[in-house]
Amino acid sequence: MTLTIKEIAKLAGVSKSTVSRVINDSEHVSDRARKKVKEVIQETGYVPNSLAKNLKRNKTDTIGVVLPKINTSTFSSAVEGISNIMYQKGYNLLLTNTKLNIKDEITYLKLLKEKRVRGIIFFATEITEEHIEVLKKIEIPVIIVGQDSSELLDYPCLIQDDFNAAASIVDYLVNAGHKKIAYIGVKESDVAVGKLRKKAYLKVLAENKLEIKKSYLYQGDFSIQSGYRGMKNILEKAEETPTAVFAVTDRLALGAIKFLKDKGFQVPADISVVGIGNSDISPWVVPEITTINYDHLKTGERAAEILLDCLDGGIHKTKEVMDYQIIERNSVRKI
Structure with missing residues (x-):
């Protein structure tokens, strides 16, 4: 006879929601209730219906993918790359x-383990102590994409060459004659996008003996609106108007261009703008955005290949760095 949550709740003398919270390891349960529910589960051998089939097999044909945003061209391309490889091998994606x-990242990592996925591809925005604690307990193959976790975890990581890519695009501005270059970035807890790209910007300016002005620096979030606010903030605070702006993503560059247009500036005649990422919209705005291209489709495919190798018993504990290219368009003028 297969028991239901309702029957487990009745045996334990608690509500159905309490049983559900215990099963999902929620914090919002008293110690007394948790103990009673676990005792009943152990005594009855109860297995949640959604997991029963997979527990009997002790594995699934599913790969979990943790994404920070699902509605961007970056991650849709990466998922396409993952599916290109995984579907050929008979795996489904969750x-x-x-x-x-x-x-939510922490919650989903725990949930995917409970769902008994065969492996996880985790597109990380940052690696915190809580991430490390959870990942060390997952006990299934994981590949981390986007953040260098090689010194923190014994999982493989696949990263973009963020430092050198950012240095290349800022060098591009310097070589075009720009000496007053502003920066629109994101929080530095995101090591790849927030920290490394800013570090590259500062390094190139220092190497070329260009002044690093505090008023030229803005740190926000990943939204287009943040690029808009960043450009507004820089122009309001700067004593001298910059001739160029390095935005750490194309979305931020797009926001900066929108503000400049709203205020009557010509891009690139008055101010040049560059980004990183080569998003779908970058070739379609006016002006088309000069940027760095990462092959996100190839990144997804490579992440899937590494994970499959791990599932077959291969050992990957190092980091792998993807390549990049500068895409020259018409958002930069030489001066």
């Missing part, structure tokens, strides 16, 4: 969308 929320 996608989760954290919406750049770290707590």
Whole structure:
């Protein structure tokens, strides 16, 4: 006879929601209730219906994918690359969308383990102590994409060459004659996008003996609106108007261009703008955005290949760095 949550709740003398919270390891349960529910589960051998089939097999044909945003060209291309490889091998994908929320990342990592997926491809925005604690307990193959976790975890990681890519695009501006270059970035807890790209910007300016002005620096979030606010903030605070702006993503570059147009500036005649990412919209705005291209489709495919190798018993504990290219368009003028 297969028991239901309702029957388990009745035996334990608690509500159905309490049983559900215990099963999902929620914090919002008293110690007394948790103990009683676990005793009943152990005595009855109860297995949640959604997991019963997979527990009998002790594995699934599903790969979990943890995404920070599901509605961008970057991650849609990466998922396409993953599916190109995984579907050929008979695996299904279970996608989760954290919406750049770290707590949701932790929740979904735990959930995917409970769902007994064969492996996880985790597109990380940052690696916190809580991430490390959870990942060390997962006990299934995981590949981390987007953040260098090689010194923190014994999982393989696949990263973009963020430092050198950012240095290349800022060098591009310098070589075009720009000496007053502003920066629109994101929080530095995101090591790849926030920290490394800013570090590259500062390094190139220092190497070329260009002044690093505090008023030229803005740190926000990943939204187009943040690029708009960043450009507004820089122009309001700067004593001298910059001739160029380095935005750490194309979305931020798009926001900066929108503000400049709203205020009557010509891009690139008055101010040049560059980004990183080569998003779908970058060739379609006016002006088309000069940017760095990462091959996200190839990144997804490579992440899938590494994970498959791990599932076959291969050992990957190092990091792998993807290549990049500068895409020259018409958002930069030489001066």
